[in-house]
Amino acid sequence: MDMAGRKSPGVLVLHILSLLCATSLCLPTPKILDYDVDGGRDLDIFDINEEAGLNLVEGDIVLDKRQTRNSIIGDEYRWPTMIPYYMEDDLEINAKGVILKAFEQYRLKSCIDFKPWSGEANYISIFKGSGCFSSVGNRHVGKQRLSIGTNCDRIATIEHEFLHALGFWHEQSRADRDDYVKIMWDRISEGKEHNFNTYDDTTSSSLGVPYDYGSMMHYSKNAFRNGTEPTIVTKIPAFSDVIGQRMEFSDSDLLKLHRLYNCTQGSTFLDSCDFERENICGMVQGQGDKADWVRVAKAAGGPDTDYSNLGKCTGSGYFMHFSTGTANTGDTALLESRLLYPIRGYQCLQFFYYNSAGASDTLKIYVREYDKANPNGKLRFIKTIDGSPQELWQLHHVSLDAKTKFRVVFEGTKVGSGSSAGGLSLDDINLSETTCPEFIWRVKNFSHVMDNTPANTAIYSPPFTSKEGYTFQMKLYPNGTEGYPGELSAYANLVAREGDTGQKWPCPWKQMTMMLMDQNPHIQKRMSNQRSVTTDPNMKASGSDQFFWDDPRKVGVEVTDVDGSKYFRGPGYGTAVYLTHLRAKSRDFIKGGDAIFLLTMEDVSHLTESQPLPPSQPPSHPPTTTPHLPTATTDMCNHVECENGGICVVDEGEPTCRCMVGEDYWYYGDRCQYVGTLWDKTVLALASSLSVLGVMVVITIVSVCCVRMRYKKRSKSHSMIMENMHANGKP
Known part of the structure; x- marks a missing residue:
């Protein structure tokens, strides 16, 4: 084997067989089936919001009727580089943990930092809405809400929504968009065409950065399509499958962020x-x-x-x-x-x-x-x-x-x-100034493993034991689970051995992160792909009374490791759509033939507690004994019906409808029951102008009449005086 880890074809086959040996071949039938957090579907932000019935501007942007697209232009729309945040109780625990990981990426790669809200006038309140969405820029409304709903708990999705909050629009809405991509208007779902509008550089600045196919703020090629054909065609074909990446910030994303906020170095x-x-x-x-x-x-x-x-x-x-x-x-x-x-x-x-x-x-x-x-x-x-x-x-x-x-x-x-x-x-x-990953799993000759491992066949990392004494491993399907060829599928499994003691079962609130490392030499330029899952001790297995995260000796199966030792492996929890082969073969995910996975297991039980409010603030959430479940905050909206696509949110303890705003229309009213349009404004403005003009004409006519009458009186009086003068002057 040379320094890059390359082997002859015969040895490669033996290597793959050794990976498969004693793992997925001839294993006992599991007691509990694996759980796919994505339901087997690779949903983008806009798919999630569309399924939730949201009709937001550009798919994930909340506008108010006062807002225009100049948020990135005006200094008043920028946040301070230290941004206060508040995590609402209704957020899923896994989402809270991933939000904190996203904050760490902002700190590492930019001067943007985040701190728990301590009474500042403006702050970002993160809650579990019915999708993934945000406002653009600092709206100076006090409590500015940002939603991380179900299936929005991917690190790139969270970074994407916070880039909106920091003042950024989508990449393909730039003024020069049509120089780089072609929009196929006939393939766009009816009523979604406005999501592909562009805006000139007097209202939205590109900050002097070239168009970026690799931006995490770019639509995918299939955004808002009405069939099976792409809605966006890149003019350089090689970038067709690059647009729409949801892994990490691109270099240009960071360059624009640095220019907008005058960053010189990452905080950590x-x-x-x-x-x-x-x-x-x-x-x-x-x-x-x-x-x-x-x-x-x-x-x-x-x-x-x-x-x-x-x-x-x-x-x-x-x-x-x-x-x-x-x-x-x-x-x-x-x-x-x-x-x-x-x-x-x-x-x-x-x-x-x-x-x-x-x-x-x-x-x-x-x-x-x-x-x-x-x-x-x-x-x-x-x-x-x-x-x-x-x-x-x-x-x-x-x-x-x-x-x-x-x-x-x-x-x-x-x-x-x-x-x-x-x-x-x-x-x-x-x-x-970050915490180190706990464990490294290096898979040698990974391209060959991907291309030659049969579908629905898994390989496993070695078992790793965390600081709290829990053991887990990563299960990877190099060629996808059944029905997902060309994908990497990844799951986390708890592990236990006979004689293990000291653990609490079901396993409480441990977040396992599986990161495929982008092996770029510079840590700030890496676009690693990661997914995190969290053990919920209250979760029941589908169709069973057993707890999903219970002791693997109870809910798992016994397996034999490559060294002949035996242990019990619990059910897997992860996703069938971890990463496509196409993206896995891009960048430096595979280097010298090998892939490197960085694995961690962290205790996130502290996130089940409510984030403390500033001392001067009244409690915005009633106490709850199960903070991982939706609280009364979200229940307030259960009896509020917002019309015309409006979204119910809780603001200052009261349910409020946030109404949808379009390009030339908006809804208003306490239930979004009224509609206003630019035509209404035009008619109103015209009527107002005509009314003012009419009043001015009347005033002018009256004024002229008054002046004429006054002039006549003065003329008559002057004539009488002259007559008297003539009369007095007679001999």
């Missing part, structure tokens, strides 16, 4: 280095060491290429290498990052590591921390990177907890006395 981003520049990102050789890390494109004994480019680009492709083959026993080499200034007090260090050194040679991670007592810095040991030498670039995560100015230090040491041609190599280093 610290550093990234792929060593392509000779200045090695400001890193320095440590003092007192006896050897150096050297920037190279190839090293004796391996690796033959870097990991950033894998040798694809001539004249580039560098990494840092400490040659243990030429070092003496006991020699160390220190590579130190530039000075870094933490804010949060916790960090995640991520890097790729190639070990071709001797079996006893080591790589250790330190931080050098600076304070008044240690102005020159003091080294503190963090972790030794374990693992025997492999012909493979391996991904590693190290959690740090630096609270003062610091540097990250990589210490390579030649320990063994024997000679070796290799050494220790580093590439694609990223550091951010």
Whole structure:
């Protein structure tokens, strides 16, 4: 096997068989069937809203009758970079957890940050409406509502709706849209044509950024179609299946966000280095060491290429290498990052590591921390990177907890006395003030696995045990479940072994996240694909009295692992439409032939509690003993019927109809029972103008008459005076 993990065809077949062995072949019939959170359908935001009966502007935008499309133009529509939010009790617990993950992506990739509402005049109130929708920009209405309803709990969907709230319209409504895509008007569902309007650059700015087929704000090619043919045809055919991605921010999405909010750096981003520049990102050789890390494109004994480019680009492709083959026993080499200034007090260090050194040679991670007592810095040991030498670039995560100015230090040491041609190599280093993923599952030769695994056949990650003592694994169908060829299907399963103790069953409020990592060298440019699911201890299996998330020894089946050990696997919970093969083969999801899945299990039980209100605010929610269920807040709307497509929301404790607004019409009234149109306004304006004109004419006529009468009186009086003068002047 070479450094990229490639194998001969015969070995590849054996590799696939080993993945399938003891997992999905000849397994006992499960006691409880897997649950698909999407119902087997890959619904976009606009599909969800249409099924909910919502007729919103551009599918997911709420307008009021005062609003025009200049939200992105005026400074008054921008939020502060620290945005207050309030999560309503009616939100699903899984949605709350994913919302917090979306906030972390905003912090990592932009200067936008979020804080719990503490009494600010304007804030975003996130609730579970009947779909996914938002207003555009800061409307200065105090409590501005944003809906994350059923099936809206994907991270990209949440990021999309918050981009609306931050002031962005859809990409295909730009003034220059028709230069890049063709709208097939005859394929659009009747009455939905207005969703494809464009708006000139006097009312909606593109901020000088080129048209972006890859924007998460772009419609998919099938948006609002009336049949099976696409409604949007890209003028560059290669982008036909690119538009409408719901994975992550594109580079252009972030560029526009940075320009609108004058961002210079991500709030939690610290550093990234792929060593392509000779200045090695400001890193320095440590003092007192006896050897150096050297920037190279190839090293004796391996690796033959870097990991950033894998040798694809001539004249580039560098990494840092400490040659243990030429070092003496006991020699160390220190590579130190530039000075870094933490804010949060916790960090995640991520890097790729190639070990071709001797079996006893080591790589250790330190931080050098600076304070008044240690102005020159003091080294503190963090972790030794374990693992025997492999012909493979391996991904590693190290959690740090630096609270003062610091540097990250990589210490390579030649320990063994024997000679070796290799050494220790580093590439694609990223550091951010975020939490590290807990587990890594690397699937080698993934393209071959996708193309050659039979449909409805699963492979499984190793079982991973969380900090709380619960064990889970990811179940992946490389060629989809039955009826979903060309898809990746992904499910999370709880696992238990005989003798396991200390867990509470049914498993309460653990959120499992399955992320297919985009292996771009720079963490801020990654568009990873992820889905999260949460264990609800009250959930019953379909058609059964058994709890879905109960002890796998009770509701699961016994399976045999590849090493011969036995354990129990519970039912799977996930989606048949995790990602299409087409998207999985794009970007850097597969690199060097391999795919990397980052898996976590987090306790989210704290999200079952109501978010505290500011001290001066009256309670907006009655107490509830089951906060994961819809509360009386949503029940208030059960007896309110909004007409003409209006949406009932609870505002300041009272149910209120939010009326639909179109391009040339709007509904109003306490139940949206009245309709107003531009024609009505025109007629009213014309009538008003004519009335004013009529009054002015009457006033003018009266004024003229009065002046004439006054003039006649003055003339008559003057004549009488003249006559008297003549009379008095007679001899």
